[in-house]
Amino acid sequence: MAGTQLTLLESGVERLDTILRLIGQSKRSIRLLFYMFNSDEAGTRIRDALVEAAGRGVEVRVLLDGFGSGDIAPDFFSGLEQAGGDHCIFHPRYGRRYLMRNHQKLAVFDDQLALIGGANLHESYLSDEGETCWRDLWLLLEGEAVPPAAAYFDDLYHWTITKGSKVKQLRRLVCDHSQAEGALQWKFTSPLSRRNPWVYAIVSDVNEACRLDVIAAYFSPSGSMLRRMRRVMQRGQVRVITASKSDNRATIAAARSTYRRLLRRGVEMYEYLPARLHTKLIVVDDVVHLGSANFDFRSFYINLEIMLRIEDAGFAKQMRGYFEREKADSQQITPQLHRERSTLWRRIKWTVSHWLVTSMDYTVTRRLNFRVD
Structure with missing residues (x-):
C-alpha cells in the first residue's frame, strides 16, 4: 500500500524471530502492549532483549493486562526497571474492574515499525510444534501508518498509570484515536x-x-x-x-x-x-x-x-x-x-x-x- 509496507507473519517461529530482531535493532523507543506476557522460554528471551535495549539507551515501556499476564512473578521485570525501562499493569487481576480486559496486542519500534495481530508473548503463540500451539497471525507494518499507533499507546499508558482514571476518559481516548478516513x-x-x-x-x-x-x-x-x-x-x-x-x-x-x-x-x-x-x-x-x-x-x-x-x-x-x-x-x-x-x-x-x-x-x-x- 502507498506509504505503508505490510508483511504477514504466519508461523510462530517467524513471529518470535521478528520481534527479537526489531527489539535488537531499535535505536530510540520500544512500546509493547499485550494481553499476555509469559515468563516461559519465549517470554524470557523477549524480556532479556528488552533489558539489553534499555541498557543501550532505548526508551522501553511495556503495558500488560492484569488478568492475562497475572501469573508473571513480581520481580520478572526488575532487570528492565534497573536498566531504565518501565512497565505497568492494566487493571490488576483481583480488582473492581477485573472483568474489563485489555485484550490488545501491539508493538511499536522507533515510531517506524509496528506489529499487530492476535498472538500473545507466550511460547504457544511463538512456536509451531506441539499440541498446545496456537494458529495465529501478526502483521508487520512499516511506514506512515505507524506513528498514530504510537500516539495511542502513549495516551493509554498515561491513562493506566494515572491514579483515579475514569472509564469515561478511556472511552473518549478510544474514540479520539480511531480513524474514520484513509485506506488504512x-x-x-x-x-x-x-x-x-x-x-x-x-x-x-x-x-x-x-x-x-x-x-x-x-x-x-x-x-x-x-x-x-x-x-x-x-x-x-x-x-x-x-x-x-x-x-x-x-x-x-x-x-x-x-x-x-x-x-x-x-x-x-x-x-x-x-x-x-x-x-x-x-x-x-x-x-x-x-x-x-x-x-x-x-x-x-x-x-x-x-x-x-x-x-x-x-x-x-x-x-x-x-x-x-x-x-x-x-x-x-x-x-x-x-x-x-x-x-x-x-x-x-x-x-x-x-x-x-x-x-x-x-x-x-x-x-x-x-x-x-
Missing part, C-alpha cells in the same frame, strides 16, 4: 459501549457486503450480526472458519449454537483441525479487518481491542488466499453433519454456553463488577 485505519473497541468505533466500522462494512470471509477463534456474534451475515448470503457468499480445539470448550459450544441458523441460509461453515485456532481475520469485499478482536460479544462490547481496517483490493485478495489455505486444513460442517451432531444434550449445552458468553458475560461485567465512572 486504526480502529478500537470501547469498554462497555454498544456503539464503538470498530463495531461501527464492521457493521457498516457487513451491511454493504456481497462477500464475507471470517476466521474466528471465538465465534459467538449477537443475533443482529447473525441476521446481517444471512443478508450478505442473499447478495453473495459467506464463509466462516471457527475452532475445533480450544482452551475453553464453552466457546466452541457457543459457536456451534449459531451453525443451524447460518447453514440454513447457505453459509459455508468450517472448523480448523491441525491446531488450536486463535486467528482474528475478517475480509469484507475489498476490506480487511485484522487485529486482536474476536467475532464475539466480549470483543465487540466489553474488552479493549485494537483492529486495523485496510481497504485495498490487492491485500484483500492476498488474505482470501490465506483463507483458502486455512480452509484446506479445516473440516466443512455440512447441514447433515451438524444434524448428526445435534443431540438433545448437545443442543442444550450449546445454547447455555452461548448465553453464558454473550448475555451473562456482558450483564455481570456491566452491573456487578464495576460501576462506570
Whole structure:
C-alpha cells in the first residue's frame, strides 16, 4: 500500500524471530502492549532483549493486562526497571474492574515499525510444534501508518498509570484515536459501549457486503450480526472458519449454537483441525479487518481491542488466499453433519454456553463488577 509496507507473519517461529530482531535493532523507543506476557522460554528471551535495549539507551515501556499476564512473578521485570525501562499493569487481576480486559496486542519500534495481530508473548503463540500451539497471525507494518499507533499507546499508558482514571476518559481516548478516513485505519473497541468505533466500522462494512470471509477463534456474534451475515448470503457468499480445539470448550459450544441458523441460509461453515485456532481475520469485499478482536460479544462490547481496517483490493485478495489455505486444513460442517451432531444434550449445552458468553458475560461485567465512572 502507498506509504505503508505490510508483511504477514504466519508461523510462530517467524513471529518470535521478528520481534527479537526489531527489539535488537531499535535505536530510540520500544512500546509493547499485550494481553499476555509469559515468563516461559519465549517470554524470557523477549524480556532479556528488552533489558539489553534499555541498557543501550532505548526508551522501553511495556503495558500488560492484569488478568492475562497475572501469573508473571513480581520481580520478572526488575532487570528492565534497573536498566531504565518501565512497565505497568492494566487493571490488576483481583480488582473492581477485573472483568474489563485489555485484550490488545501491539508493538511499536522507533515510531517506524509496528506489529499487530492476535498472538500473545507466550511460547504457544511463538512456536509451531506441539499440541498446545496456537494458529495465529501478526502483521508487520512499516511506514506512515505507524506513528498514530504510537500516539495511542502513549495516551493509554498515561491513562493506566494515572491514579483515579475514569472509564469515561478511556472511552473518549478510544474514540479520539480511531480513524474514520484513509485506506488504512486504526480502529478500537470501547469498554462497555454498544456503539464503538470498530463495531461501527464492521457493521457498516457487513451491511454493504456481497462477500464475507471470517476466521474466528471465538465465534459467538449477537443475533443482529447473525441476521446481517444471512443478508450478505442473499447478495453473495459467506464463509466462516471457527475452532475445533480450544482452551475453553464453552466457546466452541457457543459457536456451534449459531451453525443451524447460518447453514440454513447457505453459509459455508468450517472448523480448523491441525491446531488450536486463535486467528482474528475478517475480509469484507475489498476490506480487511485484522487485529486482536474476536467475532464475539466480549470483543465487540466489553474488552479493549485494537483492529486495523485496510481497504485495498490487492491485500484483500492476498488474505482470501490465506483463507483458502486455512480452509484446506479445516473440516466443512455440512447441514447433515451438524444434524448428526445435534443431540438433545448437545443442543442444550450449546445454547447455555452461548448465553453464558454473550448475555451473562456482558450483564455481570456491566452491573456487578464495576460501576462506570
